[in-house]
Amino acid sequence: MSELVISKVDKRFGKTVALDDVSLRIKSGEFICLLGSSGCGKTTLLRIIAGLEQSDSGELQLDGESLTRLASHKRNIGMVFQSLALFPHLNVSRNIAYGLKMRGVDAETTKTRVEELLKLTGLTGFGARAVTSLSGGQKQRVAIARALALEPRLFLMDEPFSALDAGLRDHLQQEVKKLQKQLGVTTIFVTHDQSEAMALADRIVILNNGKIEQAGSPKEVYQQPSSRFVAEFIGANNLFDVTIESGAVRFKEYNLGSSIVIGTDLRGTQTLTVRPETITLLPPGNSSGNSRGNSSGNSGAFLQGAVVMQRTIGALIEHDIDIDGHLIKQTMLQNNDYEVSVGDTVGLSWDWSQAWFLPGESG
Ligand SMILES: Nc1ncnc2c1ncn2[C@@H]1O[C@H](COP(=O)(O)OP(=O)(O)OP(=O)(O)O)[C@@H](O)[C@H]1O
Ligand SMILES: [Mg+2]
Known part of the structure; x- marks a missing residue:
């Protein structure tokens, strides 16, 4: 069990800023996922933690001990790379035992430990197999077992499952999650x-x-995104520019007759974010004010538009609703009472307690 503190880490490659003032405290036994699009610095941060890359400034501390001057092989960090980097000329057991051998662990202890790890990763009986003869998922398990062999203080994984098909990926995700909880190893997964x-x-x-x-x-990141970037990056979302005065919301882009009283303490220019699954579709005209909006609060539709796209994905139906040239995303369960078709005019309503406001305009 180990706590990692990352303080003010910067890293540049020439003119490219790979990491910019990154600070993070990772609790002992925590499972952290580093999430971001290609090139955002995920691998760079992992490599700096592992000691495979030097940061330009900032500090890392593992259980209060500075890692800055500690060589990579002395950090006792287990790592699984996207490319796995298994040794093709060694069988499964020897791959797993590699680190133990390098550390001079005796043959008997190594044998016991390798058996334990094979069992832990669901590979019992595979020890003598050539790694080249294994399936993709089995190779991943060998890489995980090898990374865990030395009971690392930190377990780092860089997109280990990205090359696998969806079914196998789901399966291995569940296994890794279970294994991580069982071992209590502090984990960073990219x-x-x-x-x-x-x-x-x-x-x-x-x-x-x-x-x-x-x-x-x-x-938290889903329901209370701290920025517009996160609001749009995690899941689907609808963003509206609004102004709030005396607890009433006024949409900037839509010609609503009046503002909508929601009784919030927020004020001024805000970005309203509304998740597609929190929007309810209603028959048109089902609003308590005029057909384009109402000032009475939560009942009835406050916006009206035309269904321009409908798509069924498993138990869910997705809609795009065109309101004054803006597309609003809505999802509902298939067994919904109110069925709509492309071309229909519909009213939109949502539960304001599930809406989330961010200061400023959506930009
Ligand atoms: N050795 C290097 N030399 C020059 N630039 C680099 C080097 N390593 C990374 N970079 C640059 O630093 C930035 C961050 O790279 P990094 O590999 O950390 O991204 P990433 O988030 O892991 O992306 P991906 O999801 O594609 O793996 C990128 O712009 C990348 O081109
Ligand atoms: Mg990467």
């Missing part, structure tokens, strides 16, 4: 796949252009 991060993380750290945008539980 991914650009938000559903993978949602499924695995205790806390998701969203990186954008080398900066941390937000660090929070999957629920």
